[in-house]
Amino acid sequence: MTWIHPLAAETEESADVLGGKAHGLVVLLRLGMPVPPGFVIGTGACRAFLADGRLPDGLDVELAAAVAELEAATGRPPVVSVRSGGRESMPGMMTTILNLPVRQVEPAVVEVVSSWDTPRAQTYRELHGIPHHLGTAVTVQAMVFGNRDHHSGSGVAFSRNPNTGEHAPFGEVLFGRQGDDVVSGRSLTRPLHELADREPAVWAGLLDALHRVEDHYRDACHLEFTFEAGELWLLQVRPGWFAGDAAVRVATDLADEGVIGRGEALLRVSPRQLQHVRVPRIVTVDEADVLARGLGACPGVAVGRVATAADNAARMAADGPVVLVRPATSPLDLHGLAAAAGVVTARGGPASHAAVVARRTRSRAAPRTDPRPNGWPRPTPSSVIGRGAAPSGGPVLIRGDRGRGWSARGCGTPPAGRAGRPGP
C-alpha cells in the first residue's frame, strides 16, 4: 500500500508519516500491548489533498482493502473512530469523529484532513512554530466501549505521580463511561487505584503496561485506556511532559535507578523547569481533601474567602483576599474579577473569557470545576455552584496550575525556590 499503513507491530514508518499518536500505538503493539485494530492514512495523503483539493488516486482502493481487513479482524462491520494526528501534537485543533459506521469512512477522512487548514489550526501552528506543509495522518480504529457494562470504563494512567514525581502509578478512572468524558472534565473521576479492587485483571494489565512503556521510553509515561467487559485496551501513550519539581524528581530517580546516566538526567531538566519549581504551590494537603477539581488556567496559588457574586468580591476585598466562585463569567463580573486574588468557574477552561480576564490581573484562575455532588464538605451557609456547594465566606485555597481547590485549613506553601528534593 502507498498511502495506508496497518496498525501493527511490523509497521516501520516514522512519526513523520504516521503522526505521533499512531506511532505510539505501533510502539505499544511491538511491546505486546492490547490496542484496538485499525489502520493509518499517512500524512502524504493529507499533503496531496491540500495540494489538489481531493484525496489522491488509488486511496479509495486502499481504503476499501483496509476496511475489509478491519472487518475481518473484528468479525463484523465495526463502529470506528477517525482521528487526526500529525507529527506534532495540536490538541483540540482538528476534527475527530467517533462512533462512525465503517462504510462512511471516506467522507470522514476528507473532513479530518480538511480540518488541517482551518484558520484556527493555522493560528495554532504559527504560534507553536509547526510547519504548515506537514499535514496530518488519520487513524481509523475500531471503537471500544467504556460504557458497555458495569465491568467497563475509561481513564488515564501515569507511571509516576505528575504532581510530585513519586514512583507510584497515578491517574483517574471513570467507571461505565467513555474516554472523552474523562478528558472533557464533564464527569467525576475516581482515583486510579480503585481499579485494584473493582477490576483486578484490568489493574494488573495496566501495571504491566506502565512498567513496559517506562522500560521502553526510559522516562515517566502517560497512558489513555479503556476497558470493555473486563478487557483492557490502550488508546494512547505519551512519554515525559512532567513539569517543575515532578520533572526534577523523575530525572533524579531515573538516574538513581540506573535507568539513565547522571549526564542525561541533567539534560532532561531545562532551566524553565527549574524556574517553574520556584512558583508557589501547595504542600501537605491530601488529594482526598480536594473540594473541587478542574482545569488549571494560570500557574500559582491563591488563598482567600469565597465570594459568589462580583459585588461581594469587590466589597469583601477591602478586608483581605477573596476567591471569586462563579458558574461562568460575564463582563458584569469584571470588577469582582479585578478585586479577587483567585477565580474558580464551573464552566470554561484555560482558553475561556474567564481565564483570559483572570490572568489579566495576574490572579490565579482555576476555571471549570467539575460538578461534584458530594465532594464539597458539609455545607455551612452555602451557595450552589453547578451541582456542588461552596462554603460561602469560608477560606479556600486554589492551585491554578493543576486546577484544584481546597479548604484552607491545614494547607501551606513551600518557601520559594525549594524543590521537592535536592537535584543531582
Place this chain on the structure above:
Amino acid sequence: MTWPGPPHATSTDLLVLHALRCIGFAGLGRVAAAAGLPEPDVESELIDLAVAGLVSRVAGDFGGWGLTEAGRAVDAERIAGELETAGTRTVVTAAYDGFLVLNPELLDLCTAWQMRSVDGVVTLNDHSDPGYDARVLDRLTDLDRRAEAVCADLSAAMLRFRRYRVRLTDALASARSGALDDVTDSTASYHIVWFQLHEDLLATLGIPR
C-alpha cells in the same frame, strides 16, 4: 447575510442603559466610550436612569455606575422589543454564528499572548521575545480582518453595533504600536471589547450564558 434596509437607530436612553448592561460596572468615561456619546450627554441619561431606579452609582475612588436588578430586567425587555420591531433577529443570529466560529481562535490568541509553553512548561509570557509577540499580533490582525464581515453585517442592521468595530480597531492599532496592555489587559483592550460584543449578542438574542 446583509440587511437590505437602513440600519435601526437605538434611542439615547436605551443606548446608555444597554452599554452598561454589556460592559458591567464602570466609570462615566468607559460608559461614554462604549455608547459612542459625549460624556455630558451620557451623565445626563445616567441620572435620569438612576431616578427611574434602573442604574445606581457608587461613590469613591473605585466607584462608578452599575445596573440594578430592575435595570437589567428593563434592558432585556426593551432590547428584545427593539429586535422584534426592527425585524433584525435573522441577521443578528447569522452574525452571532459567524462570531462563534471566530471566538475560540480569539481566545487561543489571548491565551498565547498571556502564556507560553516552553520545553513543555507553561509560563506567563514575559514579552521578552518580540518575534513571538509579533506572531501573535499578526494572527490577531488576520482574525480582525475576518471579524470585519461580522461587524459590518451587525452595523448594517443596527447602528448601535458600530461602536465595536471602532473600539476593536483602536485596540489593535494601539497594541501594534507598542501598548502591550491593549491586547488583553486594559479595560479598552481587544479581548475586553470582544468579550462585551459577545455579551451584547447573547443579551440581544436573549441567550443565557
